[in-house]
Amino acid sequence: MNRIFFMILVIFFSRQLFSQIEIHQDSRIDRAFPQKQNKEVIGFRVQIGFDADKSAIESIRNRFISTNPKIDTYMSFDAPYFNLKVGDFRTEIEAQKFAEKIQGEFSLNIVHREIINIPRID
Numbered sequence: 001m002n003r004i005f006f007m008i009l010v011i012f013f014s015r016q017l018f019s020q021i022e023i024h025q026d027s028r029i030d031r032a033f034p035q036k037q038n039k040e041v042i043g044f045r046v047q048i049g050f051d052a053d054k055s056a057i058e059s060i061r062n063r064f065i066s067t068n069p070k071i072d073t074y075m076s077f078d079a080p081y082f083n084l085k086v087g088d089f090r091t092e093i094e095a096q097k098f099a100e101k102i103q104g105e106f107s108l109n110i111v112h113r114e115i116i117n118i119p120r121i122d
Contacts, residue, residue, distance in 0.1 A: 043116035044095035045074065048106040049084030057082040060106065067105070072117070088116040 049060040061073050061084055074085045089095035095111045103109055 039118050040115050041090070041118060042113065043119075044089040044092050045085040045087050045112050045114060045116060046089075046095055046099045046102070047083060047085045047110040047112055048102070048108055050081055050108055052080050052082070054082050057084050060084055064106070068102075085112065085114075088119040090116075090119060 048064060049057045051057050057075060061075060064071075064073060064084075064086060068086070071087050076083045076085070087095065087098055089098065092111060092113070099109050099111055
C-alpha cells in the first residue's frame with residue numbers, strides 16, 4: 001500500500017515539474033525597452049594627430065598605443081587630412097584630465113564633443 005501511494009506521489013510531482021510556464025506581458029513593455037541596446041552615446045574624445053600623411057598618423061597612433069594600450073584610438077579621413085582621436089570619455093572633465101595627462105607627448109591636444117562608444121569598464 002505504501003509503495004502504491006509513493007508511486008502516485010512520484011508521478012504527481014514529476015508531472016508538475018515538467019509543466020510549461022506562459023508569460024503574458026503588456027505590449028507596451030516591448031516598446032519601452034527595445035531589445036537592441038544603444039552602444040553609442042554623446043561624449044568626448046581627445047584629438048592627438050592631424051596630418052595629410054597617413055603614415056605619420058599611424059606612427060602617432062602606434063606611439064600612443066604603446067603607452068596607453070587600454071584606450072581606444074579612432075582614425076578618420078576628412079579630405080585632405082587624417083585625424084587621430086583617442087578615448088571614449090563621458091564627460092568633458094574626464095577628457096580634459098586625460099588631455100592634461102598626455103600634454104607634451106603629442107603635438108596636438110584638443111577635446112572634441114562627438115558620438116562615442118560606451119566606455120570600457122576595465
